[in-house]
Amino acid sequence: MKRVKFIIMFILAFMLMTSVCADSLNPLVYQYTNPEVTVVFSEPLGVAPERQQSIADEIAGVDTSLLSSPGSVSPDNIICTLFGHKLSDQVTVTATHHKVNQYQPRCLMEVYHVTYCTRCDYTDSQLVDSIYIFCCPED
Numbered sequence: 001m002k003r004v005k006f007i008i009m010f011i012l013a014f015m016l017m018t019s020v021c022a023d024s025l026n027p028l029v030y031q032y033t034n035p036e037v038t039v040v041f042s043e044p045l046g047v048a049p050e051r052q053q054s055i056a057d058e059i060a061g062v063d064t065s066l067l068s069s070p071g072s073v074s075p076d077n078i079i080c081t082l083f084g085h086k087l088s089d090q091v092t093v094t095a096t097h098h099k100v101n102q103y104q105p106r107c108l109m110e111v112y113h114v115t116y117c118t119r120c121d122y123t124d125s126q127l128v129d130s131i132y133i134f135c136c137p138e139d
Helices: 002-025 049-060 078-083
Strands: 029-033 036-041 091-097 107-116 123-133
Touching (some): 029 049, 036 049, 091 123
Antiparallel strands (some): 029 036, 036 091, 107 123
C-alpha cells in the first residue's frame, strides 16, 4: 500500500513540475519600453517563440524588420499562394499602451483577436475593443 501511495505521489509531483516548466517556456507577456506597451496573450500559441515575438511586435507597433534575421517562417509560401493560408484558431491578445494621455485615465487598453498562418508569416489582427484605463500615475 505504501508503494502505491509513493508511485501516485511521484506521478503527481512529476506532472506538476512539467506543467510549471512548460509555462516558463511559453512567455505570454511582452514588455516594450519605446513605445511603452505591454502585450499579453490569453493563452500559449503553440508556435516557436520567435513567431510569438513577431506577433507581439506587430500588435505593439514595433518595427523589427531591420533587426530580425530570416527565420524558419517564409513571408510568401508557395503552398499558401496556391492553396490559401492554413489559419490557426482565434487568440485574444491585449495591448496596453502606457502614458498615452497626460492626465487620468492615462493608458489605452486594446483587445485584439489574432489569427495567423501556420505555414507563413501572415497574421490577421482585428481590433475588437479599446478603452482608456487608470494604469500609470500622473507625472
